Amino acid sequence: xxxxxxxxxxxxxxxxxxxxxxxxxxxxxxxxxxxxxxxxxxxxxxxxxxxxxxxxxxxxxxxxxxxxxxxxxxxxxxxxxxxxxxxxxxxxxxxxxxxxxxxxxxxxxxxxxxxxxxxxxxxxxxxxxxxxxxxxxxxxxxxxxxxxxxxxxxxxxxxxxxxxxxxxxxxxxxxxxxxxxxxxxxxxxxxxxxxxxxxxxxxxxxxxxxxxxxxxxxxxxxxxxxxxxxxxxxxxxxxxxxxxxxxxxxxxxxxxxxxxxxxxxxxxxxxxxxxxxxxxxxxxxxxxxxxxxxxxxxxxxxxxxxxxxxxxxxxxxxxxxxxxxxxxxxxxxxxxxxxxxxxxxxxxxxxxxxxxxxxxxxxxxxxxxxxxxxxxxxxxxxxxxxxxxxxxxxxxxxxxxxxxxxxxxxxxxx
Amino acid sequence: xxxxxxxxxxxxxxxxxxxxxxxxxxxxxxxxxxxxxxxxxxxxxxxxxxxxxxxxxxxxxxxxxxxxxxxxxxxxxxxxxxxxxxxxxxxxxxxxxxxxxxxxxxxxxxxxxxxxxxxxxxxxxxxxxxxxxxxxxxxxxxxxxxxxxxxxxxxxxxxxxxxxxxxxxxxxxxxxxxxxxxxxxxxxxxxxxxxxxxxxxxxxxxxxxxxxxxxxxxxxxxxxxxxxxxxxxxxxxxxxxxxxxxxxxxxxxxxxxxxxxxxxxxxxxxxxxxxxxxxxxxxxxxxxxxxxxxxxxxxxxxxxxxxxxxxxxxxxxxxxxxxxxx
Ligand SMILES: Cc1ncc(C[n+]2csc(CCOP(=O)(O)OP(=O)(O)O)c2C)c(N)n1
Numbered sequence: 001x002x003x004x005x006x007x008x009x010x011x012x013x014x015x016x017x018x019x020x021x022x023x024x025x026x027x028x029x030x031x032x033x034x035x036x037x038x039x040x041x042x043x044x045x046x047x048x049x050x051x052x053x054x055x056x057x058x059x060x061x062x063x064x065x066x067x068x069x070x071x072x073x074x075x076x077x078x079x080x081x082x083x084x085x086x087x088x089x090x091x092x093x094x095x096x097x098x099x100x101x102x103x104x105x106x107x108x109x110x111x112x113x114x115x116x117x118x119x120x121x122x123x124x125x126x127x128x129x130x131x132x133x134x135x136x137x138x139x140x141x142x143x144x145x146x147x148x149x150x151x152x153x154x155x156x157x158x159x160x161x162x163x164x165x166x167x168x169x170x171x172x173x174x175x176x177x178x179x180x181x182x183x184x185x186x187x188x189x190x191x192x193x194x195x196x197x198x199x200x201x202x203x204x205x206x207x208x209x210x211x212x213x214x215x216x217x218x219x220x221x222x223x224x225x226x227x228x229x230x231x232x233x234x235x236x237x238x239x240x241x242x243x244x245x246x247x248x249x250x251x252x253x254x255x256x257x258x259x260x261x262x263x264x265x266x267x268x269x270x271x272x273x274x275x276x277x278x279x280x281x282x283x284x285x286x287x288x289x290x291x292x293x294x295x296x297x298x299x300x301x302x303x304x305x306x307x308x309x310x311x312x313x314x315x316x317x318x319x320x321x322x323x324x325x326x327x328x329x330x331x332x333x334x335x336x337x338x339x340x341x342x343x344x345x346x347x348x349x350x351x352x353x354x355x356x357x358x359x360x361x362x363x364x365x366x367x368x369x370x371x372x373x374x375x376x377x378x379x380x381x382x383x384x385x386x387x388x389x390x391x392x393x394x395x396x397x398x399x400x401x402x403x404x405x406x407x408x409x410x411x412x413x414x
Numbered sequence: 415x416x417x418x419x420x421x422x423x424x425x426x427x428x429x430x431x432x433x434x435x436x437x438x439x440x441x442x443x444x445x446x447x448x449x450x451x452x453x454x455x456x457x458x459x460x461x462x463x464x465x466x467x468x469x470x471x472x473x474x475x476x477x478x479x480x481x482x483x484x485x486x487x488x489x490x491x492x493x494x495x496x497x498x499x500x501x502x503x504x505x506x507x508x509x510x511x512x513x514x515x516x517x518x519x520x521x522x523x524x525x526x527x528x529x530x531x532x533x534x535x536x537x538x539x540x541x542x543x544x545x546x547x548x549x550x551x552x553x554x555x556x557x558x559x560x561x562x563x564x565x566x567x568x569x570x571x572x573x574x575x576x577x578x579x580x581x582x583x584x585x586x587x588x589x590x591x592x593x594x595x596x597x598x599x600x601x602x603x604x605x606x607x608x609x610x611x612x613x614x615x616x617x618x619x620x621x622x623x624x625x626x627x628x629x630x631x632x633x634x635x636x637x638x639x640x641x642x643x644x645x646x647x648x649x650x651x652x653x654x655x656x657x658x659x660x661x662x663x664x665x666x667x668x669x670x671x672x673x674x675x676x677x678x679x680x681x682x683x684x685x686x687x688x689x690x691x692x693x694x695x696x697x698x699x700x701x702x703x704x705x706x707x708x709x710x711x712x713x714x715x716x717x718x719x720x721x722x723x724x725x726x727x728x729x730x731x732x733x734x735x736x737x738x739x740x
Contacts, residue, residue, distance in 0.1 A: 154716070160716060208474065212475060239445070239453070241474070369715075369718060374715045386710075389712075399732075
């Protein structure tokens with residue numbers, strides 16, 4: 001696998017900070033720059049795009065002159081924390097899949113395989129940043145401190161969101177593909193107007209890049225120099241359609257046409273995802289505007305629990321990606337460097353079991369909404385028709401209750 | 415064999431197959447319609463048999479799907495596009511309303527845009543948000559579009575054939591919760607006209623008008639009412655734009671009472687139009703005001719309360735009682 005940086009390709013300030021580091025890996029860097037220049041001309045399906053990688057699939061640390069500095073301060077403790085995030089997220093996701101199979105959830109979009117992309121980018125954000133997810137960002141939610149059990153309500157069918165987006169600056173899941181990229185851009189425009197130095201991250205899938213909304217988000221973000229990072233997890237599939245059915249050029253290259261940089265990062269390498277996200281967030285914070293990060297990864301499971309991937313993809317493909325597993329990769333690195341011992345892994349196993357049990361318990365005891373809740377929160381200022389329908393429906397419900405004996409409810413419904 | 419027993423989804427599949435075979439200009443387009451056969455398998459096997467040029471997996475872009483279908487229609491093709499779920503038609507709504515609906519008129523009738531837009535719609539399948547909506551009134555309100563919704567396998571088969579043959583754009587709403595219900599399809603019979611309503615159960619005390627998923631609910635309500643000695647007539651509207659008011663009027667003149675049932679919110683819904691027209695046409699025959707049963711003025715609720723939101727037997731029969739009480 002080629003390990004080259006795209007940082008040199010696009011002129012920008014953030015990527016060219018430290019002269020010393022650049023010269024130390026100068027040969028490699030200029031080779032990379034040459035290669036990407038030719039790749040730029042050959043924008044076609046045959047293009048072999050470059051990939052930012054810091055950890056190989058075998059768990060070996062590779063140097064990357066452009067991005068190393070963004071993870072230079074990562075301590076062994078931080079590495080263990082990243083590992084923990086990925087393990088806990090995977091455990092949570094597995095529990096949700098099981099709960100769906102048991103009929104406790106109506107549907108579940110699994111993130112299996114995408115833990116590094118989500119944890120790497122999620123951990124790069126600051127508390128005052130704002131995140132606009134799709135419907136699969138369980139790992140990002142985890143990093144933002146959202147109680148994972150809150151993510152389950154909408155998939156159980158008890159609400160359409162279920163958390164306060166402002167408690168963790170983590171917006172509600174968006175099911176309509178691509179819509180949230182515009183919200184993120186607008187939010188970022190607001191951040192810029194307020195002269196704040198926080199950043200905004202919009203998550204999207206490879207399929208979403210086809211939507212008009214996403215093209216419009218890119219346009220607005222570029223024109224208004226909005227502090228937004230478009231974090232695209234290219235998991236290779238949009239339900240049954242491969243990325244080639246969405247784009248004839250590598251996705252990260254699209255950014256160029258809008259006038260901001262795009263970078264492809266190994267989406268199964270948590271360290272590289274962290275570094276590239278930090279780079280992109282720093283750009284946003286320092287007034288350099290939007291960027292597109294394409295995390296090149298793989299959806300190991302089905303699109304959702306109602307999907308049957310055997311109809312459109314071969315097992316060998318999944319097996320090839322299994323070798324690049326994000327969790328195994330970091331574990332190998334931790335073990336080889338002596339950064340984590342058996343006790344750490346054992347403790348984490350126990351902790352993830354506890355999470356699994358808590359998720360099971362919470363879901364099973366999640367009550368169905370009251371029928372009258374249909375009329376709640378439709379308007380902030382109220383609406384006469386809703387009041388009328390609420391009253392009619394209450395009377396209708398009451399008509400069943402007092403049919404056998406008035407005494408049961410007294411015929412009173414609020 | 416001309417007569418087959420098929421679930422609604424399979425009847426649509428057979429209909430598409432027949433149309434693709436009959437006319438090389440017919441195309442099927444949409445997200446996941448090819449290899450996967452659609453998320454409901456409605457287009458299952460079509461790409462295998464007709465190739466990727468005729469059964470087209472499109473990029474994930476509804477405005478793109480409808481906009482390019484318009485262009486293909488202008489070039490002489492007859493695209494049948496699939497919108498994966500009701501709530502995802504809105505990115506394409508601009509193309510449908512501002513372009514598709516108006517092109518024939520703007521060209522002084524010189525240009526035809528025979529595009530069919532298939533939309534699985536309605537609730538009752540326990541889905542997450544945007545997967546259970548009934549936006550038919552939003553389309554019926556727009557001049558230049560025709561809007562239909564079959565309720566059974568035979569209509570599903572025939573109405574799609576007719577929609578594809580129509581030179582007008584047709585929004586073809588498929589009652590997704592009825593996809594798996596079987597019914598007889600005679601592929602050699604002469605079908606009813608696309609925009610005609612049909613009386614699917616005769617009765618004398620009150621008329622229930624419905625279309626799509628609610629027809630079956632109304633038939634069940636009529637059967638339950640019969641046990642209480644009430645005789646309900648059920649009219650399957652089949653077409654929401656235009657509406658066959660003659661058939662509705664004839665029924666109301668017979669029964670004197672009308673209840674319109676649909677899943678969509680009642681407020682500004684198709685029931686409002688029917689109530690107003692019937693009042694104009696049958697004022698002296700009506701024994702009671704026209705009543706409507708449908709969804710509330712609320713977002714379609716989470717799955718665990720959808721049974722309270724959706725009109726069921728009880729809510730239909732409650733309206734019948736109220737009508738009969740006048
Ligand atoms: C506007 C819209 N059209 C269709 C759908 C149905 N749908 C849900 S997910 C999906 C595929 C999304 O693929 P991608 O953007 O690559 O994200 P991924 O699910 O792979 O994470 C589709 C077509 C939708 N939710 N919204």
